[in-house]
Amino acid sequence: GVAGGGAALAVSFGASRKAGAQQIGGAGAYLPTGGQFEIVYGDQSAVITEVGATLRSFTVAGREILDTFGADEMSDASRGQVLLPFPNRIDGGKYKFEGEEEQLPLTEPTTNNAIHGLTRWLDWVPLSWTASRVVMCQRIYPQDGYPYLLALQVEYALSSLGLTVVTTATNVGDTSLPFGAGHHPYLTVGTPTIDAATLRLPARTYLETDDRLIPTGRAAVEGSDLDFREGREIGDTQLDTCFTDVIPDADGYTRVVMTHPDGSPEITVGMDASHAFIQAYTGDTLPETPDRRRGIAIEPMTCAPNAFNSGDGLRVLAPGESFTSVWGMSCA
Numbered sequence: 001g002v003a004g005g006g007a008a009l010a011v012s013f014g015a016s017r018k019a020g021a022q023q024i025g026g027a028g029a030y031l032p033t034g035g036q037f038e039i040v041y042g043d044q045s046a047v048i049t050e051v052g053a054t055l056r057s058f059t060v061a062g063r064e065i066l067d068t069f070g071a072d073e074m075s076d077a078s079r080g081q082v083l084l085p086f087p088n089r090i091d092g093g094k095y096k097f098e099g100e101e102e103q104l105p106l107t108e109p110t111t112n113n114a115i116h117g118l119t120r121w122l123d124w125v126p127l128s129w130t131a132s133r134v135v136m137c138q139r140i141y142p143q144d145g146y147p148y149l150l151a152l153q154v155e156y157a158l159s160s161l162g163l164t165v166v167t168t169a170t171n172v173g174d175t176s177l178p179f180g181a182g183h184h185p186y187l188t189v190g191t192p193t194i195d196a197a198t199l200r201l202p203a204r205t206y207l208e209t210d211d212r213l214i215p216t217g218r219a220a221v222e223g224s225d226l227d228f229r230e231g232r233e234i235g236d237t238q239l240d241t242c243f244t245d246v247i248p249d250a251d252g253y254t255r256v257v258m259t260h261p262d263g264s265p266e267i268t269v270g271m272d273a274s275h276a277f278i279q280a281y282t283g284d285t286l287p288e289t290p291d292r293r294r295g296i297a298i299e300p301m302t303c304a305p306n307a308f309n310s311g312d313g314l315r316v317l318a319p320g321e322s323f324t325s326v327w328g329m330s331c332a
Contacts, residue, residue, distance in 0.1 A: 031071055032072065033056065033075065034049055034051045034123060036056070036071060037050070037136075039132050039157070040158065041158035042160070044060050045158075046058045046158060046163055048136060049080075050124055051074075051075075052081050052120045052122065053082050053119075053136035053138065054079075054080045055080040055165075055183070056069065056075075056079075058163055063190070065188065065265065066079075066080065066187065067186035067187065067295025067296075077186075078120070079186055080185055080186075081183075082117075082184075083116045083184060084118070084152055084169065085117055085169065085179045086116075086117050086182075086307065087180055087182025087299065087305075088115065088242070088279060088304075089114065089214060089305045090104060090113060090115075090309065091212070091214045092112055093112075094309075095308035095309050097308070098175075098176060102147070103144070103145050104118075104145035111213065118143075119138055124154075133157040134155070135156075136153070136156075137152065138151075142173070146177075148173050149173030150169055150170070150172065151169070152167070152170075153166075161328065162330025163330070165183065165327050166324060166325075167183075167324065167326075168322055169317065169323050169324075170320075170322040171318065171322075177316070177317050178307075178314055179317050180302050180307050180315065181301070181323075182299055182302070183299060183300055184297055184299050185269075185299075186295035187258050187267050187269070187298055188296075189258055189267060191260065191261070193292075193294060194234050194294070194295060195234055195236060196261045197258055197259060197261065198231050198233055198258070198261070199228050199233075199296070200229070200230070200231030200232075201228040201298075202246060202255070202256075203278060205244050205245040206221055206242060207244060207304060213305065215242065215304055215306055221243070225237050231257065233261075239280045239281060239282045241280055242279045243279075244277050246276060248273065254278070255269065255271075256268070266331065267330075267331050268329065268330050270327060270328050270329075272325060272327065274302050274326070275301060276313055277302070277304050278299065279298075279299035279301055279305075280297065280298055280299070281296065300325075300327040302315065302325050
């Protein structure tokens with residue numbers, strides 16, 4: 001339902017929790033991703049979770065197009081998560097901003113990196129929730145490694161265009177701050193693995209990386225097995241790759257398309273000009289064999305991996321400044 005002001009929202013949301021909307025068993029048994037916020041439009045539905053404002057489900061005509069996780073599971077391998085205030089990796093979790101050296105928690109200990117931001121496991125609050133739209137909000141308070149004050153909103157809306165996701169970050173502190181945004185949906189067209197699916201990813205270059213997946217330079221996709229500009233079968237290509245120098249359509253949106261061998265379903269991920277980087281991940285390093293190559297993560301990102309150090313795509317938000325980025329998905 002629709003909640004009114006903040007107080008009413010707190011009461012109504014609290015009441016729904018007490019009524020057991022999130023409970024799955026006996027006393028004290030709650031869903032691992034908290035409340036489930038479903039939105040519907042025509043034959044489309046999506047489920048966004050309280051934990052992380054995560055996109056857990058997106059179905060079209062009854063077909064789930066996300067390689068995802070169940071309501072009674074936690075998100076694994078960042079499935080559906082929102083990556084704020086930085087996507088991907090920061091080398092050693094260390095960076096310098098305006099003369100101050102910072103150290104983030106090493107959330108990818110195997111490679112000694114910080115990864116995928118600070119909000120994936122936080123409780124997000126619904127600012128508004130209607131039949132076809134939900135707006136989730138969160139605030140990052142100053143903390144070790146990120147001593148800034150940042151207000152965040154992620155809006156998920158269904159319409160005849162499909163699913164649209166609008167992310168807005170506002171610096172509500174009194175000092176400038178570094179910022180980047182990303183999202184981490186895994187897609188499936190219903191094939192047992194992604195090998196037989198066709199992928200079109202319009203980008204001229206990709207970021208070369210070291211063995212810890214920290215960028216070391218750019219290279220052209222032309223003549224390599226990373227050239228998906230015209231669309232081709234994924235085959236046995238292994239990707240954990242950030243593509244850039246993207247090629248937008250006439251309306252300024254860049255579109256990545258994944259298609260079943262029979263031509264349908266066809267999933268399109270579109271993103272506005274603020275997303276100059278697209279990470280693609282074929283899941284080859286996932287620990288459990290059944291998960292490997294079951295779906296492909298197509299990750300719209302507003303900055304490059306390690307942007308807090310390289311500055312590649314980094315946004316610096318002055319006090320009071322907001323930054324909004326838009327992406328979305330549709331299925332035909």
